Amino acid sequence: MQDLLNAATLGSIYLLFTLGMALVWGTIGILNFAHGATFMFSAFIGHVVTKHTELPFLAVIAIAVAVGAVMSTLTQLLAFQPILKRSKNQHAAEMRILIGGIGVAAxxxxxxxxxxxxxxxxFRSSYDAEVYQFLGLRITTTALIIIVTGLAIGIALTVWLRNSRQGLALRAIGVDAETSAGMGVNRPALALGTMAVAGGLAGLAGALLTFHLGAIAPETGDTLLIKAFAIVVLGGLGSMLGTVLGAYILAAAETFVIFMNWGTWVNAVSFGLIFLILLVRPQGLLGRKEVRRT
Known part of the structure; x- marks a missing residue:
């Protein structure tokens, strides 16, 4: 039960990190390889600020979320949007955007x-995590916040994308950007808003993981980027509910590997799941097959 609780915490971190990447990739069609750097740098700015002054928990979270949102918005304005304007179509811009994201992340x-x-x-913060024990299980306040926040945002984003007017417009862009633009959908404005939300989620995940572990390394975002890619493929591109399931499935699989003392195989689980899903169900667990009519 303790391992399941740890898997739920790990899965929620994966979820918060991946939701932004999945939202951007599944709607406006941008595979943002700078997402991991946004995650890390948001927490890094929080580290720099708290190095000089001690701040409460919510203040550090707010700084990280704001930095992540600004970084992603600037990336869209200064890098991705110019690439899209200079490309013939979305498919021609995909590889350029991918390479551009790697350059921005550096x-x-x-x-x-x-x-x-x-x-x-x-962080140097006035926040001190408390440890609760219930039926032999141990959980910190930070882990509890992570689990509740991850599930709440994952469910809320899924419902919003399905039922709201803006969510319908974003899904329309993901299906056919040219037709949706002809029907009055403002793609540039929605793209900026989507990137800002994705960056804010990356900053939130970075701050919460730093509070949970005590510290992260500059390269942590690159490691999580691989996990996020596996989660999106596992759950199905364009499915937020699939992303939620994929995050917890991957976390449970990695926790099982560690439980069996096969720690060196943890990273292989991500690539193994990608390979298996691509062979058995290329559209992912909750993704839909793409239908092309000519």
Whole structure:
């Protein structure tokens, strides 16, 4: 039961990180490889600020969320949007955006590595996690916040994307950007808003993971980027509910591997799940097959 509780905490971290990436990729069609750097750098700015002054828990979270949202918005404005304008169509821009995202990610990574000398960094905060015990299970207030926040945001984003007017417009862009633009959908404005939300979620995940572990390394975002890619493929591109399930399935699989003392195989689980899903069910657990009519 303790391992299941740990898996739920790990899955919620994966979920918060992946939701933004899945939202951007499944709607406006951008595979943002700078998402991991946004996650890390948001927590890094929180580290720099709290190094000089002690802040409460919510203040650090707010800083990380704001930094993540601003970073993603600037990435869209200064990098991805110009690439889209100079490309013939969305498919022609995909590879350029992917490479552009890798280039953008290198900048904050280099800054954090130089400032910290590639050492882990954390927060100086007035917040102290408490440990609760119930029926032999141990859980900290931070882990409880992570689980509740992850599930709440995952469910809320799924409902919003299905039922709201803006969610319908985003899903329309994901199906056919040209037709949706002809029907009055403002793709540039929605893309900016989507990137801002994705960046805010990355910043939230970065701050919560730093509070949970005590410190993260500048390269932590790159590791989570691989996990997020596996989760999106596992759950199904364009399905937020699939992303929720995929995050907890991957976390449970990795926890099982560690429980069996096969720790060196943890990273192989991500790639193994990608390979297995691509062979058995390419559209993912809750994804739909793409139908092309000519």
């Amino acid at each position: 900048i904050p990574l280099a800054i954090a590595q130089r400032y910290t000398r590639s050492s882990p960094f954390g």
